[in-house]
Amino acid sequence: MKIGDCVVAWSKDEELRKMGASGGLVTSLLVGALETELVDEVIALRKISEFEGVPIRTSDTDEAIRSAGSLHAAPINLTKFAVRFFEEHPDGAIALPVKPCDCRGIIEQAKRRKIDMDRIYLIGLNCGGTMDPITTMEMLEKMYEMDPKKIVEEEILKGKLIFKTEEEEKAISIDEVEEAGYGRRESCRYCGINIPMMADLACGNWGAGEDETFVEILTEKGLRLMKSAVDHGLIETAPAPEKGIKIREKTNSVMENVAKTWYEKVFVPIEDRSERMKYYMDAMEDCIDCEACKYVCPVCSCDESKCIGFYDPMDSHKISIYHLIRLLHLADSCIGCGQCTDVCPAEIPLTILHKRVADRIQAKYDYIPGIDMKTPPFFEVE
Amino acid sequence: MEEEWIPKITLFCCNWCSYAGSDDAGVGRKQQPPTTRTIRVMCSGRTDPAFVLAALLEGSDAVLFTGCHIGDCHYISGNYKAKKKFEMLKEVVDELGLEDERLQLQWISASEGSEFAAYINKVTEEIEAIGPSPLRQEWMK
Amino acid sequence: MKKIVCYGCNLGCGLYFGDVPYFRKNSPVNSGKICRFGMKIHRYEKVLPKVDGKNVELDDAIAAAAKKLADVKEMAFVSFGDVTCEEQLAFNKLAEAFESDVHTCIPRFIGANIEKIRQSKEIITFIDPYTSYPLILRHMLHAKKNGAKITSYYWKKLRIADESVILNPAEIDKIKSINFGDSLVITDLNPLNLDFSNEIIKSCNAENIVCLKPFLNSTGASLISDGEKSIYQIFEEIKEKKIKGLYLLESDLGIVPDDTLMAALDELEVLIVQQSMRNALSDRADIVLCGDRKFEGKGTVLNFEGRVLENEGGTEGIKILTDILKSVGEEINYDKMHAEVLSKLGINEIDEYIVPKYDIKYKQREAEIKNYEGDAHLVYAYNPFMWNNVIDRDFVEISPSLVESLNLHKDELLKMTSSKGSVAVKYKINNAMPDNIVLSPMKLPISTDIVTPVNFKEP
Ligand SMILES: Cc1cc2nc3c(=O)[nH]c(=O)nc-3n(C[C@H](O)[C@H](O)[C@H](O)COP(=O)(O)OP(=O)(O)OC[C@H]3O[C@@H](n4cnc5c(N)ncnc54)[C@H](O)[C@@H]3O)c2cc1C
Ligand code: SF4
Ligand code: SF4
Ligand code: SF4
Ligand code: SF4
Numbered sequence: 001m002k003i004g005d006c007v008v009a010w011s012k013d014e015e016l017r018k019m020g021a022s023g024g025l026v027t028s029l030l031v032g033a034l035e036t037e038l039v040d041e042v043i044a045l046r047k048i049s050e051f052e053g054v055p056i057r058t059s060d061t062d063e064a065i066r067s068a069g070s071l072h073a074a075p076i077n078l079t080k081f082a083v084r085f086f087e088e089h090p091d092g093a094i095a096l097p098v099k100p101c102d103c104r105g106i107i108e109q110a111k112r113r114k115i116d117m118d119r120i121y122l123i124g125l126n127c128g129g130t131m132d133p134i135t136t137m138e139m140l141e142k143m144y145e146m147d148p149k150k151i152v153e154e155e156i157l158k159g160k161l162i163f164k165t166e167e168e169e170k171a172i173s174i175d176e177v178e179e180a181g182y183g184r185r186e187s188c189r190y191c192g193i194n195i196p197m198m199a200d201l202a203c204g205n206w207g208a209g210e211d212e213t214f215v216e217i218l219t220e221k222g223l224r225l226m227k228s229a230v231d232h233g234l235i236e237t238a239p240a241p242e243k244g245i246k247i248r249e250k251t252n253s254v255m256e257n258v259a260k261t262w263y264e265k266v267f268v269p270i271e272d273r274s275e276r277m278k279y280y281m282d283a284m285e286d287c288i289d290c291e292a293c294k295y296v297c298p299v300c301s302c303d304e305s306k307c308i309g310f311y312d313p314m315d316s317h318k319i320s321i322y323h324l325i326r327l328l329h330l331a332d333s334c335i336g337c338g339q340c341t342d343v344c345p346a347e348i349p350l351t352i353l354h355k356r357v358a359d360r361i362q363a364k365y366d367y368i369p370g371i372d373m374k375t376p377p378f379f380e381v382e
Numbered sequence: 383m384e385e386e387w388i389p390k391i392t393l394f395c396c397n398w399c400s401y402a403g404s405d406d407a408g409v410g411r412k413q414q415p416p417t418t419r420t421i422r423v424m425c426s427g428r429t430d431p432a433f434v435l436a437a438l439l440e441g442s443d444a445v446l447f448t449g450c451h452i453g454d455c456h457y458i459s460g461n462y463k464a465k466k467k468f469e470m471l472k473e474v475v476d477e478l479g480l481e482d483e484r485l486q487l488q489w490i491s492a493s494e495g496s497e498f499a500a501y502i503n504k505v506t507e508e509i510e511a512i513g514p515s516p517l518r519q520e521w522m523k
Numbered sequence: 524m525k526k527i528v529c530y531g532c533n534l535g536c537g538l539y540f541g542d543v544p545y546f547r548k549n550s551p552v553n554s555g556k557i558c559r560f561g562m563k564i565h566r567y568e569k570v571l572p573k574v575d576g577k578n579v580e581l582d583d584a585i586a587a588a589a590k591k592l593a594d595v596k597e598m599a600f601v602s603f604g605d606v607t608c609e610e611q612l613a614f615n616k617l618a619e620a621f622e623s624d625v626h627t628c629i630p631r632f633i634g635a636n637i638e639k640i641r642q643s644k645e646i647i648t649f650i651d652p653y654t655s656y657p658l659i660l661r662h663m664l665h666a667k668k669n670g671a672k673i674t675s676y677y678w679k680k681l682r683i684a685d686e687s688v689i690l691n692p693a694e695i696d697k698i699k700s701i702n703f704g705d706s707l708v709i710t711d712l713n714p715l716n717l718d719f720s721n722e723i724i725k726s727c728n729a730e731n732i733v734c735l736k737p738f739l740n741s742t743g744a745s746l747i748s749d750g751e752k753s754i755y756q757i758f759e760e761i762k763e764k765k766i767k768g769l770y771l772l773e774s775d776l777g778i779v780p781d782d783t784l785m786a787a788l789d790e791l792e793v794l795i796v797q798q799s800m801r802n803a804l805s806d807r808a809d810i811v812l813c814g815d816r817k818f819e820g821k822g823t824v825l826n827f828e829g830r831v832l833e834n835e836g837g838t839e840g841i842k843i844l845t846d847i848l849k850s851v852g853e854e855i856n857y858d859k860m861h862a863e864v865l866s867k868l869g870i871n872e873i874d875e876y877i878v879p880k881y882d883i884k885y886k887q888r889e890a891e892i893k894n895y896e897g898d899a900h901l902v903y904a905y906n907p908f909m910w911n912n913v914i915d916r917d918f919v920e921i922s923p924s925l926v927e928s929l930n931l932h933k934d935e936l937l938k939m940t941s942s943k944g945s946v947a948v949k950y951k952i953n954n955a956m957p958d959n960i961v962l963s964p965m966k967l968p969i970s971t972d973i974v975t976p977v978n979f980k981e982p
């Protein structure tokens with residue numbers, strides 16, 4: 001094994017291999033990292049139900065094992081949990097599974113010195129998208145005519161969204177459910193990064209066989225994780241078959257195109273200036289200033305935030321300074337993860353608003369946040 | 383109310399150049415319209431974008447970023463930072479639909495009194511031509 | 524992280540709590556979203572046990588409470604419902620042991636549910652969803668997006684409403700002539716507005732009313748406790764010396780206008796409060812018993828729809844009640860209370876994704892809705908912060924023309940005078956306000972009621 005290799009791998013523990021989303025590899029790596037003391041703690045999602053996962057930070061390997069499996073209806077970003085780890089343990093080390101948006105958040109935080117990249121092991125997960133749990137349960141009742149409580153597994157395969165109970169299995173095409181307003185969160189539909197090439201490893205089921213995880217080894221840290229798990233007798237690996245590599249590439253490019261189409265559909269430019277102003281002011285006006293969007297944003301890194309500091313609830317502005325400052329501050333770093341829209345009690349499509357502003361600036365400075373350690377344009381002074 | 387409107391322009395001046403430049407315009411009795419409200423900062427680099435946004439929300443019809451010419455900043459690189467802040471702000475403000483004239487950057491040295499006055503005259507005319515800012519509320523005086 | 528229910532109001536927003544709140548995205552009412560209150564749920568100062576103003580051990584405070592309860596016969600027991608059903612039930616047992624009832628000061632009512640809001644085509648609202656029950660807003664927005672027409676009757680224009688009728692305190696009884704038709708009506712029931720909501724509830728079909736309530740478990744508490752007195756009735760009886768002592772369980776009377784409140788409290792022989800938050804009432808009480816923080820009580824909670832929710836936490840509150848009950852020889856514990864709650868609710872297990880059916884008759888009030896004298900009025904509008912004594916906004920809202928006519932400048936104070944004196948307060952200009960109303964997010968010292976006639980002349 002060396003950096004750049006693609007392998008398939010799986011847990012040697014048969015039970016874990018079955019529990020895992022594909023081969024239980026990611027969980028084995030977390031366990032291995034704890035057992036070999038590469039890290040002090042790991043972060044994972046504790047499964048409460050098929051529709052609920054709670055982020056946990058733990059040093060207990062059993063706890064890590066119980067978190068195996070993918071939760072597609074747990075749209076959570078883990079960045080801030082990693083930030084809190086480093087706040088508490090500046091010299092500690094941690095490992096966690098990361099979807100591309102988790103990984104991008106972490107990298108942006110690292111640029112702002114909230115995370116130490118040398119001490120964080122990023123086990124990347126390919127990602128085709130997450131779903132909002134409540135709307136998904138509604139979809140199950142209305143479109144699938146299935147009882148959400150009975151769901152034991154869900155899966156995305158060949159453009160179809162599949163749900164299984166102990167008795168039956170039903171599949172409907174993603175296009176159809178998304179047309180009906182269900183399916184993946186809006187931000188995931190146009191999210192263009194499916195394989196986290198900026199992580200230490202990129203793991204997924206694309207291109208892997210039954211009960212195997214496809215892994216691309218991307219960095220020294222990634223190699224270390226894999227090697228120590230092999231040496232520790234936790235996982236087994238085999239070179240990835242040519243066919244698997246092709247399938248993975250092909251599926252990825254199909255997904256990228258779907259994302260592009262969605263992007264164009266959602267981000268129709270508003271040419272007229274006064275229309276634009278009306279659009280932003282109208283959208284923001286329902287805000288009840290809970291500050292949740294700031295709290296949850298994976299790339300916001302200030303402790304004493306200017307957006308909150310400058311805002312006074314006594315102001316009677318047409319659009320609040322809180323939002324104007326945030327639109328500006330996130331202009332170079334918004335990764336379009338959708339967390340802000342998800343938590344907004346006033347249902348403001350914040351991600352779209354932020355991305356509309358950010359995309360202009362990111363294009364102008366040729367900067368894509370969260371994919372490498374390039375200095376953000378705001379900090380780049382001639 | 384419409385008839386009474388005269389542009390309200392918030393002017394951020396750095397202590398060492400543009401403020402001295404505006405002073406020079408005054409001492410030299412250069413004719414200028416009463417449209418500006420000057421806020422003196424030590425260096426243009428101190429002009430926090432949040433100040434600019436606050437000025438726009440509080441009813442300014444335009445905001446001017448000014449400072450020493452590039453190379454002349456008394457703190458060496460302050461105006462480079464100001465330039466970056468301005469560029470970022472400019473994109474945001476433009477995306478939000480504010481006209482180009484409402485946010486401007488101008489380097490002015492301590493001795494450029496007449497240039498300063500001419501600039502304020504020019505901006506005032508531009509703002510008069512496009513009218514009050516859409517961010518201004520009717521009741522803002 | 525514990526799975527909890529926000530205590531800011533009776534919407535039943537679910538969230539997680541570790542040392543700070545975290546979003547619980549599959550919570551049925553709120554999809555994990557929470558309002559400004561929910562975000563700051565943990566920020567309050569905990570009270571310490573006290574007897575006669577002196578800090579004591581909790582056990583000593585409990586012993587003192589047991590003794591007082593034995594001595595003072597005419598006790599009234601009040602719990603608005605800021606506790607779980609289990610704790611409310613334990614409180615019932617305590618009241619029963621002293622031959623009394625627990626009053627929630629909010630009548631029993633369960634009407635339409637959230638799904639009905641989302642599906643409705645015509646909505647009439649009497650609440651401001653932006654401030655009062657924020658997480659209801661998204662369901663109203665959903666209906667609006669699907670074409671619902673929204674009409675509001677409120678103290679100011681509401682952005683969400685297609686038509687805003689501004690309530691005039693001098694003619695509040697005009698609401699009697701509203702034609703509700705088949706519209707879905709959103710209103711609230713709280714200890715201060717019983718006559719107003721009574722008027723609305725009796726004019727419409729109960730199935731068409733979404734009736735919000737202000738405390739964590741207002742609905743559950745009202746199902747469990749039988750006391751029917753309103754807060755004003757209790758004050759009246761204190762004045763008449765029919766009630767000589769008050770035992771308040773997590774119920775802040777601080778929402779009542781100062782003079783009414785003080786006049787009553789001064790008459791009391793004993794005031795026992797069992798609560799977790801330090802406030803003016805705990806500073807004043809003879810005995811303070813402190814339980815878990817409001818969001819940390821283990822047990823069952825019913826939201827305004829009657830949806831049964833579970834709150835993870837401790838049983839400190841029930842333990843205090845258990846210890847007092849021991850002094851009269853009664854044995855209770857959490858498990859017993861829990862079993863009895865489930866059987867009262869007629870369920871075997873908690874499923875937050877369904878809304879059980881209830882057969883509850885709302886008991887109409889005799890009282891008439893009243894108009895207020897005067898040309899200008901100070902109104903204190905309720906919101907989670909006010910109910911819970913966490914003041915986060917110390918300014919009032921007024922219209923631009925009122926500002927203009929009073930010639931107020933930025934950073935000046937608005938001066939107002941009522942029959943109880945004068946105040947000067949900070950103000951915010953709001954285009955949505957009518958010229959004759961000053962809207963305050965909290966009770967002001969000059970308030971004589973929710974609505975107070977005021978003038979702006981120099982005293
Ligand atoms: C939302 C989502 C979408 C995915 N989409 C694709 C895809 O389109 N194509 C593809 O090839 N692979 C996809 N994957 C990756 C794939 O499902 C497996 O996670 C991967 O193959 C690793 O399998 P494993 O058995 O080794 O992992 P496991 O051993 O099962 O470990 C999975 C780890 O992921 C964590 N986890 C679960 N849900 C989440 C979540 N929502 N966010 C963050 N961490 C989580 C778990 O806590 C656990 O630690 C997706 C994963 C997720 C979570
Ligand atoms: S934003 Fe992208 S990476 Fe994040 S969950 Fe959605 S699809 Fe996955
Ligand atoms: S602004 Fe919103 S979409 Fe952008 S990074 Fe922050 S939370 Fe994600
Ligand atoms: S989450 Fe929504 S309501 Fe809360 S501050 Fe952000 S935009 Fe406003
Ligand atoms: S105060 Fe009410 S609306 Fe706000 S989060 Fe709590 S329960 Fe929800």
Ligand code: FES
Nearest residue numbers: 396425449455460
């Ligand atoms: S001192 Fe004038 S720009 Fe820095």
